[in-house]
Amino acid sequence: MKKIISHRVVTGSLxxxxxxxxxxxxxxxxxxxxxxxxxxxxxxxxxxxxxxxRDDDSVDNRTVLAFYPTFxxxxxxxxxxxxxxxxxxxxxxxxxxxxxxxxxxxxxxxxFMEHAIDLVHQLGSGSFDESSGLITIEYKIIENNDFKLLxxxxxxxDVEKYNEALNVLEELxxxxxxxxxxxxxxxxxxxxxxxxxxxxxxxxxxxERSPLNDNLLYSRAHRYNKLGETKLALGDLDASRxxxxxxxxxxxxxxxxxSDHDDYRQAIRYSSLGLTYRDDDYFYNLRGWNxxxxxxxxxxxxxFEKAIQIEPNNANSYxxxxxxxxxxxxxxxxxxxxNKSIELDGVNTNRLNQIAYINSEIGKYDKAVxxxxxxIDTGQPNSRTYNNLGWIHMEHxxxxxxxxxxxxxxxxxxGSELLFNNLGTAYFFKNRFKxxxxxxxxxxxxxxxxxxxxxxxxxKSYIKLGNLDEAFKNVKTVITLxxxxxxxxxxxxxxxxxxxxxxxxxxxxAAITAERTDIVNQLKIIREQL
Numbered sequence: 350m351k352k353i354i355s356h357r358v359v360t361g362s363l364x365x366x367x368x369x370x371x372x373x374x375x376x377x378x379x380x381x382x383x384x385x386x387x388x389x390x391x392x393x394x395x396x397x398x399x400x401x402x403r404d405d406d407s408v409d410n411r412t413v414l415a416f417y418p419t420f421x422x423x424x425x426x427x428x429x430x431x432x433x434x435x436x437x438x439x440x441x442x443x444x445x446x447x448x449x450x451x452x453x454x455x456x457x458x459x460x461f462m463e464h465a466i467d468l469v470h471q472l473g474s475g476s477f478d479e480s481s482g483l484i485t486i487e488y489k490i491i492e493n494n495d496f497k498l499l500x501x502x503x504x505x506x507d508v509e510k511y512n513e514a515l516n517v518l519e520e521l522x523x524x525x526x527x528x529x530x531x532x533x534x535x536x537x538x539x540x541x542x543x544x545x546x547x548x549x550x551x552x553x554x555x556x557e558r559s560p561l562n563d564n565l566l567y568s569r570a571h572r573y574n575k576l577g578e579t580k581l582a583l584g585d586l587d588a589s590r591x592x593x594x595x596x597x598x599x600x601x602x603x604x605x606x607x608s609d610h611d612d613y614r615q616a617i618r619y620s621s622l623g624l625t626y627r628d629d630d631y632f633y634n635l636r637g638w639n640x641x642x643x644x645x646x647x648x649x650x651x652x653f654e655k656a657i658q659i660e661p662n663n664a665n666s667y668x669x670x671x672x673x674x675x676x677x678x679x680x681x682x683x684x685x686x687x688n689k690s691i692e693l694d695g696v697n698t699n700r701l702n703q704i705a706y707i708n709s710e711i712g713k714y715d716k717a718v719x720x721x722x723x724x725i726d727t728g729q730p731n732s733r734t735y736n737n738l739g740w741i742h743m744e745h746x747x748x749x750x751x752x753x754x755x756x757x758x759x760x761x762x763x764g765s766e767l768l769f770n771n772l773g774t775a776y777f778f779k780n781r782f783k784x785x786x787x788x789x790x791x792x793x794x795x796x797x798x799x800x801x802x803x804x805x806x807x808x809k810s811y812i813k814l815g816n817l818d819e820a821f822k823n824v825k826t827v828i829t830l831x832x833x834x835x836x837x838x839x840x841x842x843x844x845x846x847x848x849x850x851x852x853x854x855x856x857x858x859a860a861i862t863a864e865r866t867d868i869v870n871q872l873k874i875i876r877e878q879l
Contacts, residue, residue: 419562419593423533423555495525502534511538529555529562536568545572563593567602574606582606597627604635613643630656630663637669646673664694671703680707698724702733714741732763739771744841751775766795770802774838777806782813801830805852812859820856821868825875827852832879 491499498520505514515538518531525531532555539548552569559565570585583606590599600623607615620636633656640649650673656666667690674683687703705720721738724730735758742751755772758764773788786807793803808823827834827849839848846854853872860868 419559419564422529422559422562423564423568424530491525491528491531492522495521499525499531499534506534506538506541509541511542514538527558529559529565532558533565533568536572540572540575545575548572549576561592563589563596563599566592567596567599570602574602579606579610595626597623597632600626600632601635604639608639608642611642613639617643630660630666633659634663634666634669637666641669641672641676646676649673662693664690667693668700668703675703675706675710680711683707696723696727698727698729698731698734701727702731702737706737709737709741714745717741730761730763732758732765732768735761735763736765736767736771739768739775740837743771743775743838746778748775748778752779766792766800766803770806773803773810774806777810777813780813782810785810786814801827801834802836804830805834805836805848808852809855812855815859815863817856817860817863817865817868820859821871824852824856828875828879 498517502514502517505511505517515535518526518535521531532551536548536551536555539545539551549569549572552565552572556562556565556569566585566589570582570589573579573582573585582602586599586603586606589596593599600619603619604616604623607613607619616639617636620632620639623632623635633652637649637652637656640646640652650670653666653669653673656663657670660666667686671683671686671690674680674686683703684707687700691700701720701724705717705724708714708717708720718738718741721734721741724734725738735754739751739754739758742748742754752772752775755768755775758768759772769788769792773785773792776782776788777785789803789807789810793800793807795803804823804826808820808827811817811820811823832849834847834849836848839851853876857869857872860866860872
């Protein structure tokens, strides 16, 4: 009997493969019980049971746990478990899966082949390879009718018919409805509907069945982050990373969470870790932006250049280098790079913002305004778009236009300390001092570097309202916070005196007019101390 070499390449998603054989000398039979059970230790395991009956009535019984890999489990990418039954071996074997492992099989044994064909009929499903003596037995986790419904739901999800997809999923059998991939699909649908709590609920149910599933933990972290539950999001990310540290998207989400909270040092740390598992332009580009936001312009430039070296068509990295050149005042070079990024990837909000900023810096204010309004018209403006557009109006004393821009920004949910301060200032110059006070009161306790501005303009507003006690209290706060206080609006108007000097003079004149000698005397002492 000659030998041949057959290559067994596992194409399914099993981590374990079951090899069962019978002896040619006697007539034996197999009974398969491929019923899914759930392990108490890890509920993503599937229990596959085989019984081998000998002629002497003895039974060889084996149970094998088959694992769906986490990615396959959450995406329903594998519809069946495939087992290999070898009719040319004389004993019962369970072997660990080895990709591309060479196996030696006997050939040209008609009795074995006949028995193999009989075995296929007994099992009711599968295929027989005569050259190797291997039978492939298919066991479906979800039955055919449920798979049809699943495919239909997936198609509806892909065309954004989410409620219809949910209705189809309600028709699944109870057993199928409990599968990880079905729960995950429901979680995806509710995520698209922005019902993040419902999405988290289904992911939690899926994790009860598959607790060591890094993909489920990563996905739930995304939803927690959407809800602003940063601590819970980071907890799930840490758990996902402990299971599968090579999943590069984990590091992307770490990066996003920390960069969104302006913790760029931590963001840099995780984008650097991401490079360990995805050494291409992706994380170089992410880290380049983190360096830029952390004022490490030279390191940011190196990363953007590295990303472009790997992928010459990385439009976002050209945009990043342009941002650095803008900071360095190299406006012509920056504009060329922005145009390059637009050529590769079209316009976006940030590129329009960059063009507008360059135009405003070189004195082409009308062009800057046009670019900012184009950014708003894209449907994806950001806080910077509104802040900068309103600021151009403020610099040119177009306060009605500034108020309109800032109020629209607030309606869109882009309220920030800078925006509220600017809106208060615009109301101040429209002599609407009560509205100005209301916005400065919102921002005065912010801890982002602008609260001195808020207290100064509160003082100016209270002077106009005739409330000199409140004005004097806020002036003292300004001096305590920053005795060298200045602000961008006065600088843009190129006033000769400093903003603090102007504020003291304004309060002193008002106090003299109101015959408040107590305030006048205290201001004199303050001037001597300064």
